Structure formats: C-alpha cells, structure tokens
Amino acid sequence: MKMNAMSRIFRFIFLPFFLLTVGFAQAQLSIEITGAGANRIPVTIVDFPGDPTASRIITSTVRADLERSGLFKLVDHGNLALDENAPINHADWKSRGADALAAGSIARSADGRLEARFRLYDTQKGVALGGAAYVTSNVQLRAAGHRIADYIYEKLTGEKGVFSTRIAYVVKARGRFLLQIADSDGQNAATALTSIEPIISPVWSPDGGRLAYVSFEKKKPVIYVHSLASGQRHIVANFKGSNSAPAWSPDGLKLAVVLSKDGFSQIYKVNADGSGLQRLTQSSGIDTEPRYSPDGGTIYFTSDRGGSPQIYQTGANGGEVRRVTFEGSYNVSPRPSPDGKSLAFISRREGRFQLAVMDLASRQVQVVSDSNKDESPSFAPNSRMILIATEIGGRGVLSAVSSDGRIKQRLTVAAGDIREPAWGPYFQ
C-alpha cells in the first residue's frame, strides 16, 4: 500500500491538447514530472455533472495541475460524477485513501457563459473546507480549472497556488528567436516577439502586463519594455555600448539595468519610460545581474570585484556593498525569493553549473539540481518552485525544481532549444 514516492519516477506527458487545431507544434511545451514530494496529500477530484466536454476539460486541468505540483497523489474517482451539493460518504472515500475530495458542476447560463461550481471536503474530519464558483467561457475553461486547482492547493497546503500564473521563455528554432508566453502548465503558448537576432533576460513587470528584455535586433544589446496585450514596446536603454540585465523594482516604476556606457558593465537605475538615469555601483570591473529584494530595499548583483564572479548586495540607491557568496570561484545570477527568505543562484562546482539556494537567515547553501549546465533561475511567485534553463542531451530545456530539490519537472519544446525562463507574478 505504501509506496516510496521518491523511488518512483512519474512520467506524465501532457500532450498538447489543441496541438492539431492550433498547428504551431514548436510553440507547445511538454511537461514531464521527474520527481515528487515525499509526503503527497491523497486527493480525489470526481467528475463534475453538466456539460460533459466542459467538465472533462476543467476536471482534467485540476487533476493535472495537482499531480504536476508534486504535492498531491490523485486517488481514483471511479468515473463517479458528483455535484457540489451531493452528499459525500466521507468514510467510504477515507477508506479508498483520499484525505480530500472535490466535487462540482458545470452549468450553462442563458447568455452562453459557463459557471463552474465546486466544493472541497476533508474526508478525515468529514467537513466541507469551502468552495467557489467561477463564471467562464468555452475558451477559458482551462483557466477556470487552474483557479479551482489554486483554491484546492491553498486550502490543503496553506500556501498560494501558482497554477493560474504564466511563464515567459525564449525558443530558438530554425534560426529564429521567439519570445513566448505560456500558462504555467505549458499550454496556450503565444509568441510575443519574433527576431532573427537573440533575445535574452526577459523579466515580468510586477503587474504581469509587461516584459522587459534584451534584444540584439540593433546588432547590440538594447533593453526594451513590451506590453503584452497591445504588443507595443519602447526602448528603455540604448546607450553607447551594451545595455542589458533589466530588473523591475517591486513597485513597477523603475528598472535596474546594466550599461557599459562608462566603460565596463555597471548597474544603473532608470524609470520604466527610460528617463531619470542614475548610476548605482562604482567598481573597476564587472557589476551585473541586479535583482531587487521583494521589499525593494536591497539589490543583489554579480561582480568580479573580488577576482572571481561572486554575489554581492547593495542598497536600492547604491551605497555600501556587502559580499554574499564565499564558497567556490563562480557564483552568479542571484534571484531573491518572493518571500524574501532565500536566494537562488548558479554555482560552478567541479566544472558543473548548478542551481543553488541560500537560506538568507542562516546563510546555508544547498545545491538543488542534478544537471550540469543550469542558467537563469526564476522563482514561482509562491517561492516553492524555481524554473531554470538547462541542457539535456545537447538540447536546451527548462526544468522546474522545488527549493528543497525534491520535486522536479522538465519542460521541452518539440523542435528547438528553450531557454531564458521567467515565471510571472500571481494572476490579477
């Protein structure tokens, strides 16, 4: 009955649901689960009575989300359909091994919209934990499923779910660079920018509406801010020399950027419209990869001022600089977690570039990946998972790793390399 979850390798490849109808195969991400948490919560999601197609899309989205998170174990629902008001035989579900159960229904209103209702039960205690209703449409069914999965995740784990969030990343395929946006499960991939020149370092604005990134379309690195809904974009920094490594301030008004206009790479801050440039660091070497702490008071960055690349911190307006990493000769790409408790970065150890996480209170460092060419870490907004670019079999793939290293997922595209991931903020 009891299985050691860690000894099993889960392989659920979520085949792109509308691959054929969209016909943009290379845009589709496949997600493979390669490691799960040790103590997964057993949960059952029964079928929702009502529109069968809509029900299938919503419940399969909820189940896939929960399973992929690595924190839940799905208990077979036996093809049973139960609405949110149906009486629940708690003892029966408990004996089948489910600690929690969600039931619901899909109703179609007169104007053609759909309403998904559900209720979550704790079968151990035999009580309802709550429920919600989401009004949705045919094209938004998966989004409703993500909202329900977020609700269940939060009720059962105590932390916010990230199933309704989006990710950005760059695909290199057939000599082109595509900046793409997809749902956190890899579905609904859309291309925000296509270029024959490289695109790197995308970062989400705190409101989730814009991306800042570096594009080489002018034969040199230039920083843009791009509004996703309108497709409008403007140049934030195109000074003499190189312009790179944008990072949003938590209030979304400013960007920390790296410019070489005064010699080597140094950190500046600039308003999101490109005005008000101000230099923040002063060194005779490289200062790059700035990132604001979630409270906006600190900037973490990479510098070679000590002879090898290490991570340092300074104030949001510059000032005193303190070294943060000391182990090893190559520690780069600092990313403070959204909860402010830890710092993810890339550390070179015996020739391998690996994802490491530092607990900021104890300064303890743990390597959490088992790959060799990790780059560009990006935290999920709930700080639990970290998305990285890495390489498997000579191909660029994305990997999501829990901050304790236990849960692992791999994201690949059918044809091409995928890199430069950026996990977006909570759905607003």
Added chain:
Amino acid sequence: MKKLLIPALLSALLVGCSTTPLPEDSAGAPVESRSGGSTTVAPVVADGLDANGLPRELTDPQSKLAKRSIYFDLDKYEVKDEYKDLVASHAKYLVANKGFKVLLQGNTDERGSREYNLSLGQKRAEAVKRSLTLLGVAESQIESVSLGEEKPKNAGHDEAAWSENRRADILYKAADGRGEF
C-alpha cells in the same frame, strides 16, 4: 537575348508577387512596365569599394586590414602580443581616416551565465578599444559592445569551438553611413 530575358522576367515576377498591384496596373498592362524599380538593376561595384561601400583595403582578403578578429585566452581580456600588429594597423587606418567608425563586438564561449558573459565580452571589446585609443584613435570613432555568448562563430561544444568564440571583432562603417553595422 534569351539569357537577359529570363532574369528580367523573374524579377518582374518577384515584383508582381511581393507587391499589391495598384488599380491602374490592372487590365492588360505589360508586366515589365511596372517593374521599373531597383530590383531589376544588377548592382555594379566601382573600383575600390566592396558591396558594403567600404574601401577594398578593408575587405580585400590580401589586405592586413581584412583581418578583424582578435582572440583571447580563457578568462582573459588582454590583447595578446600576437595581435598588437593587427590592432596597430587598424589604429593607423582610423587615425588617417577620421570619417570612419568601428564597432567592436566582444564575444565569449557558451559556458556560464548569459548576462555575466555579456559583461565579459564587453571587457574584451573594451580592451581592444583601449589599445586603439592609446594609439591615437578618437573615442568618437569607436563603440565597444558585447554579444556575449549569443552569436557564436563556431556552434560546437568543445575547446576548439570555445577558443574560436572568445573573440573581439572589428566592424567598419564609412562616413556616408555604409558599412558593416
């Protein structure tokens, strides 16, 4: 005669495909008559200039100035002695031809952080810039930028490829704006 006609017709076809015909072009107008644009003109390069509009001495493979790449050792940013002559030749040319500008593009191998590599490539471009300015080239003639690891000359994943990618390239632009960047 036939030889000349075929490219002319092809060009006319290409023009026909890529543009939206205006209303007056429609009924019965001869195909050739609306193609009078530059697409049918074979480019002829006058003596002394190449297709980029740069003097032959910069692009002729026999010329020293056609050598535009400076290679660096691993984790190193100094211009090695073997490239001092090359840099000096370019400095001399730029001092004598103040209308010309150069873009110095620094590059790195693929290992490590993309953004950190961008800064390393910048260091290499800056090293070449410093060598040029020390030899009298005006700052205003030079822009040093980095392509980091993003534009590898050799797409391989071994030391042979990496050493080819640890490089700074010199790109030229003439006073009239024509050139390589």
